[in-house]
Amino acid sequence: MRSFTRREITRRKLKAPEAPKDFINCSLAQISKAMDEPVSTFHEENLVQVVIDLFLGGTNTTATTQRWALIYMIQHGAVQGEEPLVTPWLTAPCGTIILPLCRGSVLYDPECWETPPQFNPGHFLDKDGNFVANEAFLPFSAGHCVCPGDQLARMELFLMFATLLRTFRFQLPEGSPGLKLEYIFGGTLQPQPQEICAAPRLNSPSPGPREDGL
Numbered sequence: 081m082r083s084f085t086r087r088e089i090t091r092r093k094l095k096a097p098e099a100p101k102d103f104i105n106c107s108l109a110q111i112s113k114a115m116d117e118p119v120s121t122f123h124e125e126n127l128v129q130v131v132i133d134l135f136l137g138g139t140n141t142t143a144t145t146q147r148w149a150l151i152y153m154i155q156h157g158a159v160q161g162e163e164p165l166v167t168p169w170l171t172a173p174c175g176t177i178i179l180p181l182c183r184g185s186v187l188y189d190p191e192c193w194e195t196p197p198q199f200n201p202g203h204f205l206d207k208d209g210n211f212v213a214n215e216a217f218l219p220f221s222a223g224h225c226v227c228p229g230d231q232l233a234r235m236e237l238f239l240m241f242a243t244l245l246r247t248f249r250f251q252l253p254e255g256s257p258g259l260k261l262e263y264i265f266g267g268t269l270q271p272q273p274q275e276i277c278a279a280p281r282l283n284s285p286s287p288g289p290r291e292d293g294l
């Protein structure tokens with residue numbers, strides 16, 4: 081990852097855009113400005129490390145969330161109806177699976193949640209089945225420690241999950257002993273490796289390139 085990051089930095093240095101467009105470009109501009117400062121945190125070594133931190137912070141979290149989301153979709157197979165996107169479920173599971181990240185936090189407070197340790201879409205649905213936000217749902221923390229990837233993660237998860245649900249119906253393979261819902265602890269709480277089937281929905285739009293080339 082370090083050498084990949086260094087290569088990306090060099091690539092941007094050689095290209096020198098008119099207006100910096102991404103994090104590395106903006107940081108390089110800042111590094112040039114801070115060149116004469118005797119003590120500055122804007123230098124290339126720091127940039128490499130920050131890019132790596134962003135990758136580490138942003139991959140395991142969203143990947144783990146996706147994996148739990150698919151497992152819970154299978155557990156609650158009935159909600160994968162013909163029109164999965166119109167159900168408020170899509171909003172509810174997008175974050176609920178993050179609950180295991182912070183034991184002892186507000187995410188586990190029995191005063192705020194009906195069944196704190198369990199995945200329970202009812203935590204985010206009113207009596208008519210409509211989505212309702214819960215103030216205690218702070219998977220990205222708050223205040224000074226708030227996750228800088230919050231918006232990106234929500235967008236990424238929504239797009240990926242919506243595309244998967246529109247394209248496939250998730251189910252257990254024939255002869256499967258059942259879902260494994262116990263987590264493995266590894267920094268975050270990971271689902272156990274297990275086989276699941278993604279059966280294409282017959283009426284779904286193809287996940288391939290669109291005809292208009294976009």
Ligand code: HEM
Nearest residue numbers: 134137138141142145178219220221225227228229232233
């Ligand atoms: C489901 C996805 C994600 C969850 C649940 C999540 C959760 C969190 C939480 C709870 C914290 C605060 C930790 C603390 O209290 O010290 C945090 C920090 C952080 N997150 Fe995320 N995160 C997610 C996605 C991302 C993404 C996509 C990125 C970057 C692209 C990212 C980058 C970071 C970084 C750099 C920090 C440290 C911030 C600092 O210490 O100032 N995270 N994340």
